[in-house]
Amino acid sequence: MNEEQRLETNQIKNDPQANLDRLKKMDADELIGKYFQATYQPPNLKKAKKRLKKDVDIHYDYAIPEDMKGIGQGKKFLIRTYGCQMNEHDSEVMAGLLTDLGYQPTEETTEADVILLNTCAIRENAENRVFGEIGHLKPIKMENPDLIIGVCGCMSQEESVVNRILQKHPFVDMIFGTHNIHRLPQLLKEAMFSKEMVVEVWSKEGDIIENLPKVRKGNIKAWVNIMYGCDKFCTYCIVPYTRGKERSRLPEDIIEEVRHLAAQGYQEVTLLGQNVNAYGKDFEFEYGLGDLLDELRKIDIPRIRFTTSHPRDFDDRLIEVLAKGGNLLDHIHLPVQSGSSEVLRVMARRYTREDYLELVRKIRAAMPNATLTTDIIVGFPNETDEQFEETMTLMKEVGFEAAYTFIYSPREGTPAARWEDNIPMEVKKERLQRLNALVNEQSKASMKAYEGQIVDVLVEGESKKDPDVLSGYTERNKLVNFKAPKSVIGKIVPVKITKAKTWSLDGEFVENTVEV
Ligand code: SAH
Ligand code: SF4
Ligand code: F3S
Secondary structure, three states, X not given: OOHHHHXXXXXXXXXXXXXXXXXHOOOHHHHXXXXXXXXXXXXXXXXXXXXXXXXXXXXXXXXXXXXXXXXXXXXXXXXXXXXXXXXXXXXXXXHHHHHHOOOEEXXXXXXXXXXXXEEOOOOHHHHHHHHHHHHHHHHHHHHOOOOEEEEEEXXXXXXXXXXXXXXXXXXXXXXXXXXXXXXXXXXXXXHHXXXXXXXXXXXXXXXXXXXXXXXXXXXXEEEEEOEEOOOOOOOOOOHHHHHOOOEEOOHHXXXXXXXXXXXXXXXXXXXXXXXXHHOOOOOOOOOOHHHHXXXXXXOOOOEEEEEOOOHHHOOHHHHHHHOOOOOEOOEEEOOOEOOOHHHHHHOOOOOOHHHHHHHHHHHHXXXXXXXXXXXXXXXXXXXXXXXXXXXXXXXXXXXXXXXXXXXXXOOOOOHHHHOOOOOOHHHHHHHHHHHHHHHHHXXXXXXXXXXXXXXXXXXXXXXXXXXXXXXXXXXXXXXXXXXXXXXXXXXXXEEEEEEEOXXXXXXXXXXXXXXX
């Protein structure tokens, strides 16, 4: 880059508004060629789809480079997280990296020296929210040109998103992908000193990077990744492209992490993966989620959950281990997506309505009290009224106690996005409304059954609405609000349920049973 280009680049960074019109006239390649030559490794969804037969590399050698130690001294960071638990946990890792560099956290955008948006690409409205937020950050960047704004997470894995940021939001300082999180220190340094937009998004299948620092949110519940990526390629879903191939962490690394959390006093861990039932399929030895849970249940930690299960890989060994109970909780989130076998076929879910019902029967036989919850998409291309009715009947037949329900959103690069999105929005909305009414009804009925019972609640803290009230979750993931001394926060305590609501329970603390 010559001096003239460097001056122009600086001008773009420091006076985004003045340059916007000029930038708009150029296409992305021109922009990149001219201004953004520092680190420019853009995403490629096609490449991200490849699944080669190659061993997963596991790296244990993470360390903050000498020359970067302390670069965050006296500075603050803010991370905004969108999307799933995986992203929540990635943000904890990024917070860990920034803390290692000397940065302190802040909640105020105006105080921050680094702002990261950890984004989600699952549906269009998720993306729109992020673009809205990027827009809000522009005046803050104008006020404070030294502020570093970074976009990361699943959206950064999409070409269209990177191009849009390059063209419309040139004040963003860096974009990095889900496979580049461990490179945050280097990328940050580059963004700080080069003044050019840094783009580093690897569209590869992915490695496993162990030993990254983490600053966890809270000291009661913890996320633990057991695997990364997804190879299911459901026809509507962007995740296999944004997160790479299925790759499992070694059992010993997971066991050590959970042991360590138990020793630190954590009360609950949630094992994370996009498809946790495929855990271990990439090993050369026979070992699955059932085997892992059978080892983890022996660790002295009161509660172990896992998410998300895919019905296709939910095997008998897992059911047998779950039936042992103890700290393995009997709540299973088992996304079904649709009650119609034909819709499931075109979604490439690889099971039928009957297969799903058979799996539910087996789970219930082994765990009679299990709570089942699910995810459902309405308005998939060509979904008929009859097919939607099959989703309604399945909802009832299984007796799901809660469901996350979504209107289908076409995702560029996925097979379904090439099909006509032919269900009118009013019909999609009407289906969603009817489904939600049923979900509410079933949730309410399941809550009602708890009235008068005493349940164990892991107390997480003050309720969001009223600081005099504490709240926490039961083993089967029901939210309970009740009054008790603050000293019970972080403990599992008995609460008598006095009133059931649609999505939560009110109760009374059963005193004298625990030391408070
Ligand atoms: N790995 C999990 C869920 C991942 S995404 C699983 O397989 O179940 C969470 C939920 O978002 C999915 O279960 C699905 O219901 C929904 N979802 C995914 N892609 C979507 C899309 N394109 N439009 C609408 N909902 C979608
Ligand atoms: Fe997406 Fe399907 Fe993978 Fe879940 S299993 S992340 S819905 S492709
Ligand atoms: Fe969203 Fe990526 Fe999670 S697309 S749901 S943040 S894996």
